[in-house]
Amino acid sequence: MINIGNQARLRLSGIATAVFLLGFILFASRWIEMIPLAALIGVMFVVSQKTFAWGSFRLFGQVPKADIFVGLLVAGITVISDLAIAVITGVIISALVFAWEHAKKIQAKTTLDVDGKKIYALEGTLFFASTSAFQSLFSPADDPQQVVIDFKAARVVDHSALAAIDTLAMKYQAAGKTLRLRHLSRIAGSCCTMPRALLR
Numbered sequence: 001m002i003n004i005g006n007q008a009r010l011r012l013s014g015i016a017t018a019v020f021l022l023g024f025i026l027f028a029s030r031w032i033e034m035i036p037l038a039a040l041i042g043v044m045f046v047v048s049q050k051t052f053a054w055g056s057f058r059l060f061g062q063v064p065k066a067d068i069f070v071g072l073l074v075a076g077i078t079v080i081s082d083l084a085i086a087v088i089t090g091v092i093i094s095a096l097v098f099a100w101e102h103a104k105k106i107q108a109k110t111t112l113d114v115d116g117k118k119i120y121a122l123e124g125t126l127f128f129a130s131t132s133a134f135q136s137l138f139s140p141a142d143d144p145q146q147v148v149i150d151f152k153a154a155r156v157v158d159h160s161a162l163a164a165i166d167t168l169a170m171k172y173q174a175a176g177k178t179l180r181l182r183h184l185s186r187i188a189g190s191c192c193t194m195p196r197a198l199l200r
Helices: 011-026 037-051 054-059 065-080 083-103 131-136 159-174 186-191
Strands: 107-112 118-126 146-156 178-182
Touching (some): 065 083, 118 131, 118 159, 131 159, 146 159, 159 178
Parallel strands (some): 118 146
Antiparallel strands (some): 107 118
């Protein structure tokens, strides 16, 4: 980035940088160690100033708040600790934010067919973070005798999702009603403890 910032445009600039760094490490380390630490700190300040994307501040308010938070957190941890810990922390928090956001996107559209069956057309991703929202979509006590859950526009990801489906099937069974699962993948269906729900 510093090369490009100083008008370097050819691959030779990157090759030269790599060769010089390799030479310093292999052959000139004892001379490099003679450079005062204060001077190296000054060099690192210049490197930080030139490699920091100052234009990213203009994105505040235009990108999700979670992304801004992760960026600021990684920058802060880098200053306090080191880059490796900062990157690992950023990846973990980004994964948790991703799970939280997808957990809120599960929904169901309900319709009644000519036979009086209530059909729940599920949309979204069913996994450990969205099981509570999934359960809240259904009302076994108020539904008719025949209920169908259509998974055509949904994805079942993990074992927690299968357990949530099975728990829901138990609720309908306790209410004396029949629950059918439509367009559920064979793998997911084989893992569920049926016959509480009927696969179709």
